[in-house]
Amino acid sequence: MFRRRDEASSAATALAEQDEKTPRDPQAKKGRPTPKRSEAEASRRTRVTVPKDRKEAARQSRERMRSEREKQRTALLEGDERALPARDKGPVRRFARDFVDSRWSLAEFFLPYAVVVLVLSIVKVPALQLLSTLLFVVFFVLVILDFARLGLGLRKALRERFPNENTRGAVPYGLMRTLQMRRLRLPKPKVKRGERP
Structure with a gap:
């Protein structure tokens, strides 16, 4: 009695193993019994390697x-x-970097100039404070005009160089690069000033 059951179960497992090894038609039924929940959870637990400690x-x-x-x-x-x-990836961004790095711009001197103006505004001489504020406003207007000149030139060069590519975001990317001093720019400049990108 017990013997027959053991033989039947061993025959069933042998058939299941044989079915798993043979390739099956993807449109046919799965060809094996659905695993029990405990077996499925156990196999899932063994597959995922989660560190034991947070x-x-x-x-x-x-x-x-x-x-x-x-x-x-x-x-x-x-x-x-x-x-x-x-x-920073791609030929469009590389061209925008090279275009900006090959030119002089007032914007790269904005941060050092702002520090000088800040120091002058701390001094307790009212005339010097007024002068530093006026100089800062003038320099700020010049930087905005320089931004406009550089942005329009970059947009035109991008249209000529990459007529069928997506150049969205390349102009603001180049303008933000001009705010950094050349020595501190990342990725490092590849062209010298005055070279054509």
């Missing part, structure tokens, strides 16, 4: 993010196109 998982996540940031930082310093962040 601290360990957080540490692994931090290390992974740190390595990705370091890879992007080296790419920005060296100009490696493959590892650049998404905002």
